Amino acid sequence: IEERFDAIVVGAGMAGNAAALTMARKGMKVLQLERGEYAGSKNVQGAILYADMLEKLIPEFREDAPLERHLVEQRFWIMDDRSHVGLHYRSEDFNEERANRYTIIRAQFDRWFSSKVREAGATVLCETTVTDLAQDAYGRVIGVRTDRQDGEIHADVVVLAEGVNGLLGTRARLRERPKPNKVALAVKEMHFLPRETIEARFNLSGDEGVVIEAAGTISGGMTGMGFIYANKECISLGIGCLVADFQRTGRTPYELLDHFKRHPSVAPLIEGSEVKEYSAHLIPEGGYKAIPQLYGDGWVVVGDAAQLNNAIHREGSNLAMTSGRIAAEAIFQMKSRRLGMTAENLALYKRMLDRSFVLKDMKKYKDMPRLMHTNSQNFFLTYPQLISKAMQTYLRVDGTPKSEKQKSTLKSFVNARSWIGLFGDAFRFARAWR
Ligand code: FAD
Numbered sequence: 001i002e003e004r005f006d007a008i009v010v011g012a013g014m015a016g017n018a019a020a021l022t023m024a025r026k027g028m029k030v031l032q033l034e035r036g037e038y039a040g041s042k043n044v045q046g047a048i049l050y051a052d053m054l055e056k057l058i059p060e061f062r063e064d065a066p067l068e069r070h071l072v073e074q075r076f077w078i079m080d081d082r083s084h085v086g087l088h089y090r091s092e093d094f095n096e097e098r099a100n101r102y103t104i105i106r107a108q109f110d111r112w113f114s115s116k117v118r119e120a121g122a123t124v125l126c127e128t129t130v131t132d133l134a135q136d137a138y139g140r141v142i143g144v145r146t147d148r149q150d151g152e153i154h155a156d157v158v159v160l161a162e163g164v165n166g167l168l169g170t171r172a173r174l175r176e177r178p179k180p181n182k183v184a185l186a187v188k189e190m191h192f193l194p195r196e197t198i199e200a201r202f203n204l205s206g207d208e209g210v211v212i213e214a215a216g217t218i219s220g221g222m223t224g225m226g227f228i229y230a231n232k233e234c235i236s237l238g239i240g241c242l243v244a245d246f247q248r249t250g251r252t253p254y255e256l257l258d259h260f261k262r263h264p265s266v267a268p269l270i271e272g273s274e275v276k277e278y279s280a281h282l283i284p285e286g287g288y289k290a291i292p293q294l295y296g297d298g299w300v301v302v303g304d305a306a307q308l309n310n311a312i313h314r315e316g317s318n319l320a321m322t323s324g325r326i327a328a329e330a331i332f333q334m335k336s337r338r339l340g341m342t343a344e345n346l347a348l349y350k351r352m353l354d355r356s357f358v359l360k361d362m363k364k365y366k367d368m369p370r371l372m373h374t375n376s377q378n379f380f381l382t383y384p385q386l387i388s389k390a391m392q393t394y395l396r397v398d399g400t401p402k403s404e405k406q407k408s409t410l411k412s413f414v415n416a417r418s419w420i421g422l423f424g425d426a427f428r429f430a431r432a433w434r
Pocket residue numbers: 010011012013014015016033034035036039040042043044045046047048049050128129130131161162163164166167168186187188238240281282283302303304305309314315316317318320
């Protein structure tokens with residue numbers, strides 16, 4: 001390819017598609033490069049789609065996007081080995097025409113999203129891996145090199161939307177490789193069942209959907225969570241923990257997944273299912289403090305590649321779409337004002353991101369990743385066990401006076417953590433959450 005582009009977008013995931021679509025719609029000459037056979041072929045997500053962020057890009061998306069179920073119910077489970085304590089929220093208000101959250105299957109969704117990018121006029125090349133960033137003698141990014149025979153491709157700006165393990169940025173020394181205590185490794189299976197079976201097991205009708213987020217002894221004291229999401233004809237089920245914790249404990253992701261699937265609260269939901277897909281992927285979980293430099297001379301980084309992921313609220317794709325869109329809008333402002341794509345000018349992207357929910361949310365939870373990681377035994381093992389035991393004591397009617405039950409429950413907490421430990425945990429948690 002000898003022609004020059006206004007922008008090259010590396011990656012056709014949520015962030016890359018949002019950026020490419022926004023710039024192409026504004027009339028910019030955009031080249032998008034994706035290493036997968038098609039957009040989405042390499043991508044893994046639970047997956048919950050947050051409609052609001054997509055609506056800002058494609059307001060009419062509900063007309064033809066491959067959506068699975070709209071969510072009417074959210075369950076949070078705190079689990080020990082034989083039980084779960086649940087907080088369930090279900091509302092008829094979620095049965096609205098323009099639902100706020102949907103389950104999706106990324107392979108189908110990204111393909112559809114990419115078709116919109118093409119329709120907007122961008123050139124999308126799949127099965128093309130970007131191997132290096134092309135830089136001039138001053139270190140300014142001027143384009144990319146790919147595994148094709150085309151040599152260098154030049155553009156005014158390169159949008160790095162290459163996902164969590166982005167090697168390009170690392171190779172070009174624009175950022176460090178994510179450290180093991182800043183990324184989680186998640187494994188996921190797709191369990192196929194007849195539609196009616198899924199609806200009966202999850203108490204759903206029509207396209208209603210439910211998602212379950214689970215934490216506790218299922219991660220064996222490691223920082224991590226499990227999830228179970230109902231799609232139309234399959235259930236997505238997975239679990240992820242920090243890579244550093246896998247290293248420390250020597251446990252394997254598939255062993256954890258197997259354990260999760262055999263839990264008495266989970267097994268009946270997937271009984272008789274056929275597993276047709278198995279995937280593994282990293283999730284950036286270092287939070288605000290792990291965010292690298294977001295822009296430089298001739299480049300910006302968006303989505304997971306920029307570590308923009310809110311692990312507390314299990315949000316990633318919405319931050320990816322929003323950062324991709326905002327980066328594209330900042331780039332377009334530079335172009336329309338005929339300003340160079342210098343670091344100084346592209347700093348606008350960071351300022352716009354600072355004003356958005358993306359960096360506000362990330363900043364709010366800036367201390368949470370460290371707290372969870374350094375206290376994983378307490379938060380993911382000890383407390384779930386204590387809470388489960390307390391619930392069981394409370395619910396068993398066996399002639400024990402209630403005052404004795406309360407005393408023994410309190411004693412079990414104090415014995416496990418001591419008064420100082422309990423107050424310390426509550427204080428640290430409240431401070432990190434505020
Ligand atoms: P990606 O979607 O990873 O896209 C990066 C793209 O770049 C890929 O297509 C890849 O093939 C391509 N690429 C990489 N390197 C190159 C290269 N050198 N050349 C060309 N192409 C390249 N988020 C939610 O909002 N809701 C959820 O329910 C949810 N669940 C999740 C469950 C799991 C198991 C995982 C792993 C993640 C989950 N996330 C969820 C997070 C979400 O998936 C990510 O935040 C989101 O996909 C990030 O989008 P992205 O475009 O930045 O990266």
